[in-house]
Amino acid sequence: MTTLALVGHGSHLNANSSAPVHAHAATLRRRGRFEDVLTGFWKEEPSLSRMLDGCTSADVVVVPVFISNGYFTKTVIPREMRLDGPLTQRDGQRIRYTGPVGADESLAGVIIERALEAGARPEDAIAVLGHGTRRESESEKNVYAMAKRVRASGRFAEAGAVFLDQEPGMLDMLEVFRAGTVVVVPLFVADGWHAGQTIPADLSLEGAETRKGGRIVRYTPAVGTHPSLAAVIERLAGSAAE
Amino acid sequence: MTRTVGQLLIEDETIGVPGAAKRTITGTPEAVFAHVRLGDDGRYRPLSGAATLPTGWSAPLGPAFDADIAIETVYPLALTHQRQFAAGTLRVVPLEDVLARQSGRYESSAVLSEEGRARAAGVVCGACVRHPVWNGAACAPEGIPCPEACSVLVAFCREAASWQASPPPPEPPDPRIAWAAFEEPGNELRERYLQEMAEAHD
Incomplete structure (x- = not known):
C-alpha cells in the first residue's frame, strides 16, 4: 500500500x-x-x-x-x-x-459547492478570489483556470477571477461583475490571515452577506476547508x- | 510506571502536564493536539517543543490512544528521532546547511554571523525541550533529539540578520505579543537576543 x-x-x-x-x-x-x-x-x-x-x-x-x-x-x-x-x-x-x-480540475466542483452552500442562484455572479502576486505570473494561472471551469459549468450568470494582490483587484469586484448578487469564493487553503481576516476587513464585509449600493456580496469559507x-x-x- | 518526555508526564493510564487545574482532555489525538496548540497564556504555540505546554490537564490512554501516539501527537517525530539517535541512524543537518539552502524571504538568514547564529540558537533552542544534536548538544536516551534547525529558528535568524548592522533599541518584554512575532518590539525571544547582543558588545 x-x-x-x-x-x-x-x-x-x-x-x-x-x-x-x-x-x-x-x-x-x-x-x-x-x-x-x-x-x-x-x-x-x-x-x-x-x-x-x-x-x-x-x-x-x-x-x-x-x-x-x-x-x-x-x-x-x-x-x-x-x-x-x-x-x-x-x-x-x-x-x-x-x-x-x-491545479486539479475537480477543484472547480468544490468551488461550485461552496457557492451553492452560500445560496448562489443561476442569476448570480461567482467571484473566484485568489491571492495573486505582482512577482510570480504562475500564481494566477490556477485561479483563472478555476474561474473558467466554473463559468463553463453554465450554472451561474457570470464567473471570473479577482485577486487580493494583483489586477483585477477584489475591491473593484462590483465593477467586474454585473449581477445583482456576487458570491465571493476565496480560493485559499485556510480561513487564516487572509481569507479569515484581511479580506473580509478590506471588503468591509458584515458577515456572510453584505449589502453594497443596492447589490449583495456573499462571502463563503475558504475552498480548502471544504x-x-x-x-x-x-x-x-x-x-x-x- | 511514571516517566516524563519533555514536559509530558506519562503514567500507566494517563498522559498530561501537572498543574493547579485538573482538566480532563478526551483521549484522542485530535483533542490533545487541539489542546496543546495554545499555552496557559492563550498564545499559539508554533513550536511543538516550546516549554509552554498548557499545564493542569491529563488525557486517558487506551488501545486507540496509547502513550506512543500521545507523545507523537504532542511532540511530532519525537519517538522516531529517539530511536534513530539511539541507533546512530539519525540524519543530522548543521545550521549552516539549513541557512545556506534558504531562498526568497529567508535567504537573508544566511548572512547572520557565527556569533549571531550561536546566540539565536541559544535563545530559540533554550526555549525548547528538544535537544539540538545538530549543534552538538548531548541528549539522554529519554530526551528528544533535534536533528535539524526548525523553521522558527530560521525565521529568527532572518530577523537577527537584519539587526546586525544597527540593533533596534531594547523594549520591555511583552508576553502579550505572539511567541514567534520576532519583528515586533517586545517579543520575548527578540528582546532576550537583543539584550544578550548588547551585553556582549558592552
Missing part, C-alpha cells in the same frame, strides 16, 4: 492555518485507503524536511495542499523534501510528487506519476 504525505504551509502566527490539512488527513485516515497519512508543513511540525523520517513505506505519494503551482510547489517543497521531481527513488523508497490541489477537498486529494494521489 501507499503512504500519503500531505504538505501544507502552516504558520508561526495563526493556529488555524494548518487546520484544513489536519482535517483532511484525519478524513483520509478514516477512509483507510492508504497505509498511512502523514502531514508536514513549511512553518509547523513535522517540517517538510523531516516528515518522512519515520516512514518505511516502499511507496509514498506527496500531495501539496497549495493553490498555486509556484514558488512553494516548484522550489521549497522539492528542496526541503529532497525530491528529484515527480518521481524520486531513495533508499528503496519510491516517492511520487503530484501537482497542488489548486470536506470535499479530501476527494480532490485522493484523486491527485491516484493520478501520481508511475
Whole structure:
C-alpha cells in the first residue's frame, strides 16, 4: 500500500492555518485507503524536511495542499523534501510528487459547492478570489483556470477571477461583475490571515452577506476547508506519476 | 510506571502536564493536539517543543490512544528521532546547511554571523525541550533529539540578520505579543537576543 504525505504551509502566527490539512488527513485516515497519512508543513511540525523520517513505506505519494503551482510547489517543497521531481527513488523508497490541489480540475466542483452552500442562484455572479502576486505570473494561472471551469459549468450568470494582490483587484469586484448578487469564493487553503481576516476587513464585509449600493456580496469559507477537498486529494494521489 | 518526555508526564493510564487545574482532555489525538496548540497564556504555540505546554490537564490512554501516539501527537517525530539517535541512524543537518539552502524571504538568514547564529540558537533552542544534536548538544536516551534547525529558528535568524548592522533599541518584554512575532518590539525571544547582543558588545 501507499503512504500519503500531505504538505501544507502552516504558520508561526495563526493556529488555524494548518487546520484544513489536519482535517483532511484525519478524513483520509478514516477512509483507510492508504497505509498511512502523514502531514508536514513549511512553518509547523513535522517540517517538510523531516516528515518522512519515520516512514518505511516502499511507496509514498506527496500531495501539496497549495493553490498555486509556484514558488512553494516548484522550489521549497522539492528542496526541503529532497525530491528529484515527480518521481524520486531513495533508499528503496519510491516517492511520487503530484501537482497542488489548486491545479486539479475537480477543484472547480468544490468551488461550485461552496457557492451553492452560500445560496448562489443561476442569476448570480461567482467571484473566484485568489491571492495573486505582482512577482510570480504562475500564481494566477490556477485561479483563472478555476474561474473558467466554473463559468463553463453554465450554472451561474457570470464567473471570473479577482485577486487580493494583483489586477483585477477584489475591491473593484462590483465593477467586474454585473449581477445583482456576487458570491465571493476565496480560493485559499485556510480561513487564516487572509481569507479569515484581511479580506473580509478590506471588503468591509458584515458577515456572510453584505449589502453594497443596492447589490449583495456573499462571502463563503475558504475552498480548502471544504470536506470535499479530501476527494480532490485522493484523486491527485491516484493520478501520481508511475 | 511514571516517566516524563519533555514536559509530558506519562503514567500507566494517563498522559498530561501537572498543574493547579485538573482538566480532563478526551483521549484522542485530535483533542490533545487541539489542546496543546495554545499555552496557559492563550498564545499559539508554533513550536511543538516550546516549554509552554498548557499545564493542569491529563488525557486517558487506551488501545486507540496509547502513550506512543500521545507523545507523537504532542511532540511530532519525537519517538522516531529517539530511536534513530539511539541507533546512530539519525540524519543530522548543521545550521549552516539549513541557512545556506534558504531562498526568497529567508535567504537573508544566511548572512547572520557565527556569533549571531550561536546566540539565536541559544535563545530559540533554550526555549525548547528538544535537544539540538545538530549543534552538538548531548541528549539522554529519554530526551528528544533535534536533528535539524526548525523553521522558527530560521525565521529568527532572518530577523537577527537584519539587526546586525544597527540593533533596534531594547523594549520591555511583552508576553502579550505572539511567541514567534520576532519583528515586533517586545517579543520575548527578540528582546532576550537583543539584550544578550548588547551585553556582549558592552
